[in-house]
Amino acid sequence: MNRRSIVTALIILAVVAGGYYLTHWLQLRKTTELLAVLAGVAAPAGGGDKEAAAAMEQLSVRGVRLYPRLIEMAQSLAPAARWRAAAMLGELGNPGAADVLRDMLSDAEATVRAAAAQALGRIGAAPAAGALADIVADDTEELVVRISAARALTLLAPEEAVPQLEQALAYQPVVEDENEDEDEDTDDSWQLRIEAARALGAIGACEAIAAARQIGNTNEADVRVRTAIVYALGDALANGDSDGFAVGFPVLIEAARDEFGDVRVAAIDVLRRIAPPADRESTVEQILEEARRDPHYWVRQAAVGGS
Numbered sequence: 001m002n003r004r005s006i007v008t009a010l011i012i013l014a015v016v017a018g019g020y021y022l023t024h025w026l027q028l029r030k031t032t033e034l035l036a037v038l039a040g041v042a043a044p045a046g047g048g049d050k051e052a053a054a055a056m057e058q059l060s061v062r063g064v065r066l067y068p069r070l071i072e073m074a075q076s077l078a079p080a081a082r083w084r085a086a087a088m089l090g091e092l093g094n095p096g097a098a099d100v101l102r103d104m105l106s107d108a109e110a111t112v113r114a115a116a117a118q119a120l121g122r123i124g125a126a127p128a129a130g131a132l133a134d135i136v137a138d139d140t141e142e143l144v145v146r147i148s149a150a151r152a153l154t155l156l157a158p159e160e161a162v163p164q165l166e167q168a169l170a171y172q173p174v175v176e177d178e179n180e181d182e183d184e185d186t187d188d189s190w191q192l193r194i195e196a197a198r199a200l201g202a203i204g205a206c207e208a209i210a211a212a213r214q215i216g217n218t219n220e221a222d223v224r225v226r227t228a229i230v231y232a233l234g235d236a237l238a239n240g241d242s243d244g245f246a247v248g249f250p251v252l253i254e255a256a257r258d259e260f261g262d263v264r265v266a267a268i269d270v271l272r273r274i275a276p277p278a279d280r281e282s283t284v285e286q287i288l289e290e291a292r293r294d295p296h297y298w299v300r301q302a303a304v305g306g307s
Contacts, residue, residue, distance in 0.1 A: 067094055074100055081106060090119025098125040105131060110142035116146060121152025129158035136165035136196065139171070143188055150195035157202040157239075168196035169212045169229075174195040193220075194228040201232030204240025206248045209233045225227070227266045230255045234270030249280060256287045261296035268302040 066088070073085035086104050089097040102125070104116035117135060120128045135141055135149040150168060152160050173189050200209050209232050220226055233248050255267035268291045276284050291303035301305075 013267060035247065038076050058120075066092065067096070071097075071100055073174055074104060079107075079109040079112055083110065083112040086112060086115035088117050090115070090122035093123050095123050095125065097123060098128060101125065102128050110145050113142070113145045114148040115216060117148040117152050119152075121155035124156065126158065129153065129156050129161055132156070133158070133161035133164040136161070136192075136199075137167045143192060147192050147195050150192060150199050152198040153284070154195065154202045156202075159203055159205075162200065162203060162208055165196045165200050165203075166208045166212065169193050169200065169208075169219045171196075190222045190225050194226045197225070197228045197232035198235070198287045201235030202239060204236050204238075204244065206233065206236040206240050206244030210247045218228060223260045223262050226255075226258070226260065227262045229272060230266035234266075234274065237270075237274055245277065245280075249276065255281065256291065261299060264291070264294065264296060264299045265302045268299055272303065272305060 010025070030045075035104075070088050073081050074089070076082050081105065085103060089101060098120065099122070101116045101120050105113055105128075106114065107113050114134075117132055120132060130147040132152050136146050136153065136250075138146065146168065150165070153165065171189055171192060173187055183262045189205055197209060197212065200212075209229060212229055219227075230252070233251060237244055239247050252267050252271055255263055256268065256271060258264050268288065271284050288303050291299050294300050294303070
């Protein structure tokens with residue numbers, strides 16, 4: 001190779017290397033800018049929600065390289081930065097973040113605790129299931145945190161959390177002011193009961209859900225919860241053992257004749273999709289036949305598999 005060829009090769013190598021390092025530097029600078037937005041120091045009014053959401057979306061594709069920076073952000077004095085760091089750690093799905101996220105369950109801010117709880121579920125932190133279950137059952141904890149913990153348990157599906165989830169499913173807040181306007185809907189506890197039902201369904205806890213449904217017939221006034229309980233029972237029948245059908249089936253039959261159309265829709269949909277034992281097939285067919293003549297349009301659609 002002559003001298004001219006060597007010089008040409010070196011020039012090409014320098015251009016390629018320079019391009020690589022320039023690209024790397026630009027990516028690093030962009031990552032730093034996005035993290036600043038996430039931390040609330042580079043957006044209007046301390047970091048707007050829209051700007052932070054856009055930053056999280058862009059950062060989600062940058063992978064484990066963000067991990068040390070997010071761990072640092074989790075110790076920030078700004079609550080918004082801490083909960084965004086927790087949410088981002090959950091988005092990245094790094095199991096190595098479990099210890100940091102578990103420590104954040106004791107944060108002074110409810111939004112941070114809620115984000116950490118949900119993130120633990122997203123990264124599959126099974127050892128944190130006990131702590132999450134305790135949060136779900138803690139009546140003194142903020143509702144948003146309990147709801148997030150229940151969602152995490154739906155992803156982890158730990159059998160040991162069944163007692164706490166049962167307690168949450170039966171939770172009814174104490175009304176402190178009996179003279180409060182009854183038309184004002186300020187009770188959001190129905191969301192907790194729905195998430196508890198879904199978690200029990202993921203675990204396959206048919207008996208726990210069936211018992212809650214029986215309680216619900218007399219005490220659960222919220223149709224959304226009653227409907228969720230029926231769907232959760234369907235999930236439990238799919239995820240649990242065959243013995244669950246003995247306790248779940250009578251509840252589904254009862255729900256198929258519920259006074260509320262949404263509950264009947266859920267029950268008929270589940271009954272149509274499950275495979276009942278041979279000795280129950282005729283009962284299921286009878287219920288489905290009744291549903292096809294139901295005055296509620298969506299009950300009829302559920303009976304024939306319509307959407």
